[in-house]
Amino acid sequence: MDNITEKFKALADETRLRILNLLIKSERNLCVCELTDALKLPQYHISKHLNILRNAGFFIPEREGTWVYYNLDTSDSSNRRLFDFLRDFLTGAQFINDYELLKQRLLLREDGKCVVGFVSEEDLLKKIQMKAEEV
Amino acid sequence: MDNITEKFKALADETRLRILNLLIKSERNLCVCELTDALKLPQYHISKHLNILRNAGFFIPEREGTWVYYNLDTSDSSNRRLFDFLRDFLTGAQFINDYELLKQRLLLREDGKCVVGFVSEEDLLKKIQMKAEEV
DNA sequence: TATTTGTATGCGAAAATTAGCATATAGAGA
DNA sequence: TCTCTATATGCTAATTTTCGCATACAAATA
Numbered sequence: 446m447d448n449i450t451e452k453f454k455a456l457a458d459e460t461r462l463r464i465l466n467l468l469i470k471s472e473r474n475l476c477v478c479e480l481t482d483a484l485k486l487p488q489y490h491i492s493k494h495l496n497i498l499r500n501a502g503f504f505i506p507e508r509e510g511t512w513v514y515y516n517l518d519t520s521d522s523s524n525r526r527l528f529d530f531l532r533d534f535l536t537g538a539q540f541i542n543d544y545e546l547l548k549q550r551l552l553l554r555e556d557g558k559c560v561v562g563f564v565s566e567e568d569l570l571k572k573i574q575m576k577a578e579e580v
Numbered sequence: 581m582d583n584i585t586e587k588f589k590a591l592a593d594e595t596r597l598r599i600l601n602l603l604i605k606s607e608r609n610l611c612v613c614e615l616t617d618a619l620k621l622p623q624y625h626i627s628k629h630l631n632i633l634r635n636a637g638f639f640i641p642e643r644e645g646t647w648v649y650y651n652l653d654t655s656d657s658s659n660r661r662l663f664d665f666l667r668d669f670l671t672g673a674q675f676i677n678d679y680e681l682l683k684q685r686l687l688l689r690e691d692g693k694c695v696v697g698f699v700s701e702e703d704l705l706k707k708i709q710m711k712a713e714e715v
Numbered sequence: 716t717a718t719t720t721g722t723a724t725g726c727g728a729a730a731a732t733t734a735g736c737a738t739a740t741a742g743a744g745a
Numbered sequence: 746t747c748t749c750t751a752t753a754t755g756c757t758a759a760t761t762t763t764c765g766c767a768t769a770c771a772a773a774t775a
Contacts, residue, residue, distance in 0.1 A: 447594060447597070447674060447675075448672070449597065449669050449670065449672065450592070450593070450594045450597055453591040453592045454592040454593075454732095456588040456591070456592065457585070457588045457589040457591070457592035458585070458733085459585045460733095462584065462585055462588065476751085476752095477751070477752055478750095478751065478752085487734085488751085488752070488753095489734090489735080489736085489752090489753075489754080490733090490734075490735085491752095492752060492753055492754080493733085493734090493753085493754080494733095495752095496753080496754090508741085508742085510741095510743065510751090511741070511742050511743065511749095511750060511751045511752075512742095512751065512752085513751075513752060513753090523669060526665065526668075527665075530661065530662075530665050533658075533661075534584050535584065537583070537584065562750060562751065563750095563751085589762095593762090593763085595763095611721085611722095612721070612722060612723090613721065613722085622764090622765075622766095623721085623722075623723095624722090624723075624764095624765080624766085624767095625763090625764075625765085626722095627722060627723050627724080628723085628724080628763085628764090629763095630722095630723095631724090643722090643771085645721090645772060646719095646720060646721045646722075646771070646772050646773065647721065647772095648721075648722060648723090697720065698720095698721085
């Protein structure tokens, strides 16, 4: 299969576009549990789609302890162009909502790192409030 | 399904990328028999994929007698961006070969219109030669 | 109206993809 | 070493997509 065909096949799935949406808009690496919480899908579901995107050459994961962070691979110029292209088109309500939830979830990071595991949406607000009170 | 997801699904097939490749590079409308001959696939195969691309909003067909010409819809700005993007990435050997064959096939046009039906690759050279001798 | 030709489509089989569940792996810490 | 937590994967069923064939449709021509 042609390389570009494989890339487009990787893009032809709503979950995978939702994952890329979060990585593109947040402009930072994200760990699996953050993605899982933001998209509210089973963790194995996220892991599998991440693997498909990785095979298509969109990113290389980095392990840090038990956490694995996914970064967009912007060293490749065709990837950069594709991500720029995507950024302007991931405008649907779903994509916006996902990113809003992710931004909340990222408030729980400490020193730029994820320090909690899976957090349900209802626990998220409580934790954020607790964190705010700590300071 | 999100609109952009549908567009990417439409792009996630080698035959459909090969069709778009021909329309993008030739920068002109193409009829079904020209596409069929250039890609050397069954006519029903081409028609079905054309239909999928049409539903994704990439073009609107125009009938002229029994012929149907497919044009890229460049009135839509997101389409234009997408086609520009694609042009630079449809560089595989298959895409180049397809376009070379199409260029040959287009030599049989008269007054910018397709006037023959299906032509096998071996008949193509003969017809081109006959045409050259006519003049 | 009958025929020819270019194009489109209905339908079942085959192939590819995705979802769901259970479970495995990897690393940190007790 | 045992446990806990974050992540990955094997397997099967379900869903979706594609293929292949036959045939239908549309327009031109006789």
